[in-house]
Amino acid sequence: MREILQIVFDALSLGSLYALGALGIALIFGVMRLVNFAHGDFIAFCVFAMLWPSVDAAAIVFAGQLPFYLLIPLLLLIGAVLSILSEIVVFRRFRNTNPATMMIASFALGFVIRHLLLMLYSSRPKSITLWPSLGLPVELLGAHIPMLQVVTIIITLVVLTVLVLFLKRTRYGLEMRAAAENFTMARMLGVRANGVILLAFAISGMLAASIGLILATNSGTADISMGANVMLIAFIATVIGGLGSIPGAVAAGFLIGAASVVFQATLPHDARVFRDAFVYGAVIVVLLVRPQGLFAPKSAKQRV
């Protein structure tokens, strides 16, 4: 029982990260058919923004020293601004090009951000302690669960609830969902293309910042490649979930998180190092069975 509870929490907290990442990618894909490969670097950027630029081994904590009620909004703002800037400076000019070109442009942008960070901070991972008290375990139904896992899951649920309320209950949310389904039709109903796209980028940037916060708290380090792994899985989750489907992306994020944890727990000891191979293999199998994704929206049928 205790072990099962532990697995459930592991799966939920890992799935939370993937779901938040997948959301950030799905939102932008929905409105401009761009798979944003720079998303992982946005995450890293937000983490490093807490440190003062320096190539020394010892990290100089900068914004990270702020109390959480200032740090969190500041980081969300940084994520949103970075994301919006990348839209205005780069992606806006790629709106009518083919997906491959856009994808490579986003990769190149991520490459620039990553190497900018490397130049400012060097490639050494730096330790960053945000809230040490979150590392302590809490007892839940007889199992010891790290506080951070609980917090991660709660944060994700809060973020998801806010986002769902925003998408379902507000005018801008409605416009964004309409634009994700049929961009041209939405524009013909007066929905402003730039407005919707900027909003999607802003939300996506804030999601990147929250992932950055969770990762930094979790690992206690700022590492240049920390966003890349989440980004990869998140990208896969958006496809498995059915490109363009926001609930699908979230569900698939949790699904991949759960699959990773379950493989980790059930594979024989020797095969555990190959867990990711099983996860990727499972992804291929899912695609073969349902190429349009598990939760593809009705309007997303492949046009011939």
Place this chain on the structure above:
Amino acid sequence: MTLLSVDDITVSYGRLTALRGVTLTIDEGEVLFVTGPNGAGKSTLLNAIAGVVLVGSGSIMIDGAKVTGNSPEDIARRGFSLVPEGRNVFGGLTIEENLKVGTGMRIDRKKIADDLESIYEEFPMLAERRHTPAGMLSGGQQQMLVIGRALMAAPRIMAIDEPSLGLAPKIIDQVYEILVRLRTQRKLTLLIVEQSSTRAMMTGGRMVLIRGGRIVLEGAATEMVKDDRLKHAYFGFGDH
């Protein structure tokens, strides 16, 4: 008063020219019925006015303001509401959400709720299923929905591309009855594009015939439908 004027516009897709020098005007409260064979450039005309395709030369004015080259959302905000061919409902959104998408640009926000009720009165079938996803509706119901959706944007001109496409004759009659009623009730300016000209009898108003990207015939709808010249011009008999 002239609400929409299209002056000598040309549109091409690569080497293919879809419209060559089309000129027309619509007065406030008028109905204009545009007909013509498949590939004549009818949809291109609507899409050009809506700002979805680029106009090569010529100009388009709405209410005296030049809108050539403006974005689709700007043109919609000036009161031009297009119901495109193939209906284009937002399948994942509910009926009510579909109806509300176009209200974001309205200034008279207080009237939106009233308008929604009046749309539901007009289309009781939509009211019953207001919280079901629009993707579940039949073709005829979707056509009603997109007309309702366009009305919710409080347009000054409503343009409809092929409202009868893929619908059973009985349903087409219903659609046209609604259009005629809306027109008299709301004094709506209508621009209807249809491959078949038979329904022009119901709407009255003026009619133009487009063929090969040009306007080849123009006149009162009721007169033209009876006229043999229409058939000749439509099929291109007698011109070489």
Place this chain on the structure above:
Amino acid sequence: MSTRPSVIRQTIVTPIILIVALLIMAALAYQFGSRAFNRTAVEMFINIMVVVGLYVFVGNSGLLSFGHISFMCLGAYMTAWLAIPPVMKSITLKGLPAWLLHTQLPMWVATPISGVFAALFALIIGRVIMRLSGIAASIATFGLLGVVNNVYSNWDSVTGGQGSIVGIPPTMNVWIGWLGAAISIAIAYLYSISRSGLALRATRDEAVAASASGIDIVRERLIAFVVSAFIIGLAGALYAHFLSIVNPGAFYLRTTFVTLSMLVVGGMSSLSGAVSGVVVMSLLIELFRNLEKGVSLGGHTVALPNGVQEIAIGIITIIILMYLPTGLTRNQEFSWRGWPLQRRLARTVQTALKELN
């Protein structure tokens, strides 16, 4: 493969121009270049092989693949298994089967075997993946990259795990690099004028019409997949001989994206685009590398700070794509009638295709 003399006569110029241009570069590097410059040249030739291999699949099918670098990985490790002296293998790679443990093959034998190994693997995995199309196919190739990287990073007794395997004889030079690139270009050219290549391009441009005229998309894609895997497997083998060490990290995301960028910058549906993308990017990288080392200007040595190279390359890539979204060659091939860049200057008609999305 049926060959049509007229097709060859019209198009043979392209591979000849490419191969001869590369030969001149190889000769210049050999004659005037420093040792370091020669290494850059070899690296460029290997990248040309990879990108040309990518072009065979991506360019002809129109499907983006993220998985082709795994074929480079397979080729490089196969070469490591075949070419490292048995004495060293028995210490570091204990898990290899005995017959492999006791073999040592020279480069000219190990390389083609590595290519064939990658191609066979592609044949097996491609039978499954090629049934997918569009973005699902791209993600499946991503999955392939993930599986291969994970297995090679963790199968310690056979691949040495995360660490590097050392001891591959370093027998590469510019001439072999050029030969590899020339062979790749020749294979890619022959494939693109073959019946399969033509059919596959038809499916890329007009999917419905092509399948209506009886083209078996899955089969043609599979052929392209296998041919491209063979070329990239060869590239991996030569890469192993070039560095004399292999490491799974070298065949993962960074290489995948860098090679894809080179392809897209050059123009992803033309062979000339594939080659010129690599050449231009390699020259830019070399230029910025030298600027980082420092250039003397009137007695002062001015050097760019370290790391500027990557940032500049990234920015240049974005700018090229902004202004030439179909790449430097605009997806045209080089021919006697003029360079693609000149043809581009013809005035474009203003078309109605505004914002489709």
